[in-house]
Amino acid sequence: MRYEAALDLVGSIYDAAFEPELWPQLLVRVSDAVGGVQECLQAYSPKSHSFAMIAPRRDPDYKQNFRDHWMKVGFHDGFARMAERLLAAPAGRVLDFRELYPTAEFSRTALYNEWWQRQRLGQAALVVNLTTSDRAWQMCGLHKRPNEDFSDEEIALFKAIAPHLARAFSLQSEIAHLAAREDIGVNSSRPGKGTICLDRDANIVFADDEAEALFKSIPELGLEQGRLSPAQPDVAAALDRLIASCADLKLEPGGPGGSIILTRGHARPPVTIEVLPTGMTAARRDIGVFGLLRPVAILTIVDAERELAERRKELQEKFGLTPAEATFTLEILKGDGREAAAARCGIAVSTARTHLHRIFDKVGVRRQAELVRLLAGGADRKTRFRTR
CATH class of the missing domain: 3.30.450.20 (PAS domain)
Structure with missing residues (x-):
């Protein structure tokens, strides 16, 4: 029976990889099969600054409260250590939540007393790491009621399907990133x-x-x-x-x-x-x-400001211009003439003339129009400059 249940769930898990809207329904099915009363899928990424949770059978207000409050203070409430222990496990490895957060320690936290208990969640929970990404983590957790525990058969079933959850979630993430880069x-x-x-x-x-x-x-x-x-x-x-x-x-x-x-x-x-x-x-x-x-x-x-500084740096490196010459070159590219460029740089027209002759020699052009065409990309497609 456990083998048939696992096969049925595995097929649905890979369906969710290609149709992410199926994840909530799938999580409920997995939780029911393993004897859980609540379930969640969490993703946290310091790189993208994002945290999100799918928890189909939890009170929406409690989910929002978890995001708005506990994910902000949670890392001062022991979450950092829990995340480190979770990430230390290979993707697909099933852990008992009490391995990540010992009962006596967790029971003293504000998270447990002010949020966890009100959700009627027991400390018996099965957790699986879904990613091996640096710093970022995704996990799936299944919960029992207070004073209940998972049976050996329920644990064995979850261990059988957990590696497939990790592979499917990884596949879905890759597909989503590619789709987003294409669409966005x-x-x-x-x-x-x-x-x-x-x-x-x-x-x-x-x-x-x-x-x-x-x-x-x-x-x-x-x-x-x-x-x-x-x-x-x-x-x-x-x-x-x-x-x-x-x-x-x-x-x-x-x-x-x-x-x-x-x-x-x-x-x-x-x-x-x-x-x-x-x-x-x-x-x-x-x-x-x-x-x-x-x-x-x-x-x-x-x-x-930052863009201009980088463009000056590129001109200096590419053509050997001095900082003053690079600055004047960028002003020339605005196309309103030598005198206007000199005024914006705060230099005399005679100094601007000297700059321009030296710039011509270093860049390899003879006239101002050639300089503008070259650095605007007309003659050299490798340059990244354009007139404003």
């Missing part, structure tokens, strides 16, 4: 231009490497517990409105998305944030893509 159009990041995806509550579902760098260099962006929270109230309100327009395309008659200008002090150039709907197909919008969260908006963050 996430391009390779470059200095000064980062891409992030947000769910409807501004939780970050995905952030590329340059976006991660921009979070550190632009404190005005605001990042709190994986949620984009601009420091300026008007910017935060505008972001919420634009995300809402992407989540519900009927909210904005003029079309979803838009632009936000984030100002900075000390005469520094502003940061531009472009907000667009993900462009995902209707079917894929209804499932979690990066992890388990559902991205509705894709943001492109452009830091002109």
Whole structure:
């Protein structure tokens, strides 16, 4: 009987890998077969700043409370050690929750006393690690009622199907990432231009490497517990409105998305944030893509200051220009003439003339028009510069 039940569940598990909307129903079936009364699938990723939970038979308010409160303070409440122990196990290995969090220790936590008990969850739980990814973790847990325990037969059945859960979830994650990159159009990041995806509550579902760098260099962006929270109230309100327009395309008659200008002090150039709907197909919008969260908006963050510094650096490395020559070259590329470029650089026209002759020699051109064509990409497609 156990063998037949395992075979039936394994087939359904791989169906869920290709149709993620089946996961909630599948989790209930697995839990029922193993004698559980509640079940959950959790995914947490420091890289993408995301946490999500599928728990079909739990009170939705308790799930939201877990996300909003306990996942924020939980790592100060012993969760870090539990996650470390979970990740130390190979993907597909079934563990007793009490191995991850000893009963006496867990019973003293606020999480147990203020949340766990109110959910009528016992400490007898079977847990399986679903990933071996660095830092990120996904797990599936099945729970008994208080003072109940799993039988040897129930444990054996879960151990038989757990490796398939891990493989299917890994497969689903890979498929979802590929589908999202195709539908969302996430391009390779470059200095000064980062891409992030947000769910409807501004939780970050995905952030590329340059976006991660921009979070550190632009404190005005605001990042709190994986949620984009601009420091300026008007910017935060505008972001919420634009995300809402992407989540519900009927909210904005003029079309979803838009632009936000984030100002900075000390005469520094502003940061531009472009907000667009993900462009995902209707079917894929209804499932979690990066992890388990559902991205509705894709943001492109452009830091002109950082972008300009990188372009100066590339000119210096590619053509051997001095910092002053590289700066003047970028001003020339704006196309309004030598005198205007000199004025923006704060130099005399005679100095600008000297700069230009030296730039011609180093780049290998004779006229200003040739320089602009070359660095705008007309003559050399490998360059990444363009006129503004």
